[in-house]
Amino acid sequence: MLFAVFLPVLLAIFIPFFSKWKEKIHTGYFVLLAPLAVFIYFIPHVGNDFSPVSQSYDWIPSLNIGLDFYLDGLSLLFVLLISGIGTLVTFYSIFYLHTSERLDQFYVYLLLFMTAMFGVVLSDNVFVLYSFWELTSISSFLLIGYWNYKEGSRYGALKSMLITVFGGLSMLGGFILLSIITETTSIQAMISQADVILSSEYFGLILTLVLLGAFTKSAQFPFHIWLPDAMEAPTPVSAYLHSATMVKAGIFLVARFTPIFSGSDWFFVFVSGIGILTLVWGSYMAVRQTDLKGILAFSTISQLGMIMSMLGFGTSAAIYAAVFHILNHATFKGSLFMIAGIVDHETGTRDIRRLGGLVTLMPISATLAFFGTFSMAGLPLPFLNGFYSKEMFFDATLELNESSIAFANVLAQAIPYLAVFGSIFTFVYSMYLVFGTFMGKQKLDQLKIKPHEAPIGMLISPIILVLGVVLIGLFPNLVNSSFLAHTAEAIYGQSMEAKHVQFWHGWELPLYMSLIVVSVGAILAFTRKYWNGIYSFIPGKLSFNKVYDFLVDQSEKASAKITNVYMTGSLRLYMALILVAILVCSFGVLWITDGFAFENPKVDEITIQEVLIALTMAAAAICTVFTRNKIAAILILGVVGYGLALLFVVYRAPDLALTQLVVETITVALFLLCFYHLPNLRERTEKASQKLVNIIISVAFGTLMTVVAISAHSTKLFAKISDYFVETSYKLGGGHNIVNVILVDMRGIDTLFEIVVLAIAALAIYGLIKLRNKKEAE
Structure with missing residues (x-):
């Protein structure tokens, strides 16, 4: 597994060489080998007799940190999504990105992101997982800001990084507490100590910190605001990061720690509460958008909220539905992002107000879009995979367990209604997306490019994904026992039988809920222009984007004020601040940890020659401060260095003495070479208070060095x-x-x-x- 994880980044080393031939052969063809090889490597693990596989490699054994990889059903699902969708996205990018683009940078960033995601889903060590986690934030920052000449790209990249890194640091705090409580850094070992974690007084803090990391990465309310702005990235990036991989990292994190956290009712309150709120808000706001990728961004937010809420339910039915929808969402949402990119590529715009009637001009793209959007809407058709997982979601909302927390019981009763409400708007934005783009009146005069069907190379990837939609829809039990059941077991923490999925299961309440969604959603979709004005009231002018912009703006202003206080151009002030900071931190640590120790060790007798050398060095150091002649200052400073070399000789360290002599000779020579450029050592004009501060800092720093030397020599910890x-x-x-x-x-x-x-x-x-x-x- 080690080679599979690092294969993409190893290939990235050779991208600069491959890009030299990009005019003859697109760089993407070379990059395609990495995700394809990883997919082929892991696909044989799919099967009824699958059992977890673990591998470990030493890294920092003194801190109990190793490259520990663990492949179970959960990590297998994600690694196949990352490599499979990565292969299709890379192939799509070959036809989407022209060779005039900076392909070397793009593919290096993409391969770096692949390695980071592989590391996240396969790591069993919490600190290794965190390292890969932050690498996803860095690489996604580079990918989102790929077109850095656009202000929107820079803004979106910075926004995504600030929010996700904030969550990542919070998650790190939770991991540190987990490792302290369980005395291990292994996730599987932590799962085996779930009762210890649940009974810990720090459990509430751990749960909050870890969920912050998951919520920020998976764009859960109110941290969802970074995802729409990330749509400034090239469409291959959006199709990869924001539909199948990065935004599902938070989903993966919650799923991985579900066996630990699900024993608490607060896990249901936080995860399901935020998840269902995200579903409702994301689907509601998607209808407001006019940019195709903006609609898909908010639809992704709503779908992630739906998956998150199911993980919070904690029941076997809900977890199985969540796993099924993770797979289904990757197929239809990945294809829709690619179709949006095709529309933009072939018409010159993503503004849905300028689009319409493209079905006759782009029939293949339109057909693919119909399959993808109808599956996303959960239309009750037997060849659409989205309907099955949507039905399972509705069914799971009706089977929630009772809780000892009153609010949790109220939330459990409200969830089925919120699920239907959010799904109604899911249906609305799905119809708005497909009919607004491909049906209706053509507006060719508002398009920059005369529309035509995309080249076959650009269509292959979405065709494969749509085939996945149809095949899973026609044969929903094809990968149940051999694939999805293993994933659900890894999350549930117990053995689980494969759920038999079927299109018709009788006139039951989940079906009625679906019929309500379709009927009410259809009415709202075709009367949208009459009630669209509601968005001027809800949310109106309120926006979490304004909160983010305000916080960033105030942070920058405060930082500028603080920086202007000490960035005065005074070297003396800079040195004083640095030394004071060292003094405060060092003395503070010594005081808090009771770190000072003094022991009168048995040492050799100090001879007169050592005393004379030391006194000479001290006198030279003091004289350096008071001399006004530049040459004299250089020579006197050299006395200190040569005196130290003599001490090395006395203490029988000839190698150190020779090294010190060479360094000191070179230093003095360099000072003399730049003699002309040295400042004049004129009489200082500092005030008495400044001189007093200088003396205090000098004496204090000298005292610190003495204390540290004595304490270090007297402390025998090892x-x-x-x-x-x-x-x-x-x-x-x-x-x-x-x-x-x-x-x-x-x-x-x-x-x-x-x-x-x-x-x-x-x-x-x-x-x-x-x-x-x-x-x-x-």
């Missing part, structure tokens, strides 16, 4: 590592010089990277000098 180096330097490194063996062999990678850093710095300096010379020449 066995001395020097004994290990003494015993093994010759055996492992083959050298008698212990310092050299440590630097070259035992810590060779550190030394290598230090050299690399120096080389990078040298290249940067060379580039700056070359740029300056070029500008001077011009």
